[in-house]
Amino acid sequence: MSATELPARHAEPPARHAELMDGVYRWQRHIYDLTRKYYLLGRDRLIAGLDVPAGGTVLELGCGTGRNIVLAARRYPDARFFGLDISTEMLETASAAMAREGLSGRVALARGDATDFDAEALFGLATFDRIFVSYSLSMIPGWEKTVSAALAALSPNGSLHVVDFGQQEALPGWFRTLLRGWLRKFHVEPRESLRDVLESETAKVGASLRFRTLYRGYAWLAVVGQRS
Numbered sequence: 037m038s039a040t041e042l043p044a045r046h047a048e049p050p051a052r053h054a055e056l057m058d059g060v061y062r063w064q065r066h067i068y069d070l071t072r073k074y075y076l077l078g079r080d081r082l083i084a085g086l087d088v089p090a091g092g093t094v095l096e097l098g099c100g101t102g103r104n105i106v107l108a109a110r111r112y113p114d115a116r117f118f119g120l121d122i123s124t125e126m127l128e129t130a131s132a133a134m135a136r137e138g139l140s141g142r143v144a145l146a147r148g149d150a151t152d153f154d155a156e157a158l159f160g161l162a163t164f165d166r167i168f169v170s171y172s173l174s175m176i177p178g179w180e181k182t183v184s185a186a187l188a189a190l191s192p193n194g195s196l197h198v199v200d201f202g203q204q205e206a207l208p209g210w211f212r213t214l215l216r217g218w219l220r221k222f223h224v225e226p227r228e229s230l231r232d233v234l235e236s237e238t239a240k241v242g243a244s245l246r247f248r249t250l251y252r253g254y255a256w257l258a259v260v261g262q263r264s
């Protein structure tokens with residue numbers, strides 16, 4: 037199924053942000069996986085930590101080219117996967133990747149806004165065993181709502197996994213300045229309050245939060261799960 041034929045059973049995503057993302061990725065998507073492997077660090081660690089239960093369901097919010105879903109689908113061969121993205125361009129690439137990998141029967145993709153989505157309407161499922169957000173919160177306006185929407189869409193024993201840019205807290209100042217300038221060109225804004233927001237949203241649902249700093253603050257990795 038091509039991205040232009042993807043299900044439209046959802047509220048229309050905000051047009052200006054969708055256009056912006058399509059503009060960013062129209063050409064970038066062709067070199068995205070090759071180039072991002074050098075600086076979107078921690079994604080494989082997130083996938084390894086998903087620990088999907090047998091026959092489980094996994095949703096990625098802001099799935100981009102589908103790179104993470106392909107790797108996760110190989111690692112958890114009996115799980116079903118769902119990918120949501122606001123960019124038709126990215127979904128076009130993701131859809132082709134699923135077909136190439138023989139995963140189209142096990143992966144459903146849909147266009148939508150990660151801050152306000154109706155999973156039941158998009159995927160026929162209201163909740164998921166695992167939800168993850170990889171380097172997308174830093175590109176989503178109103179990203180805090182993505183955190184609350186994801187927690188609301190978790191199954192009773194589900195977990196939410198997040199990896200994104202940290203604040204480069206233990207890295208040299210010049211590196212931080214260069215990185216921030218580079219990221220701004222792609223409309224990426226590392227979320228300084230990520231930990232605080234995850235803590236307060238986690239507390240609201242009575243879950244537990246594990247928050248880790250990777251590579252001297254280059255990236256942050258968090259897991260929200262059931263309190264044990």
Ligand SMILES: C[S@@+](CC[C@H](N)C(=O)[O-])C[C@H]1O[C@@H](n2cnc3c(N)ncnc32)[C@H](O)[C@@H]1O
Pocket residue numbers: 053057072076079097098099100101103104120121122123126148149150151169170171172175176177
């Ligand atoms: C940096 S890419 C990350 C892609 C993938 N998760 C990865 O780790 O390679 C960010 C993705 O978030 C998507 N995105 C941005 N804002 C969004 C929103 N409001 N709702 C859904 N997806 C969004 C972009 O279209 C893009 O595909």
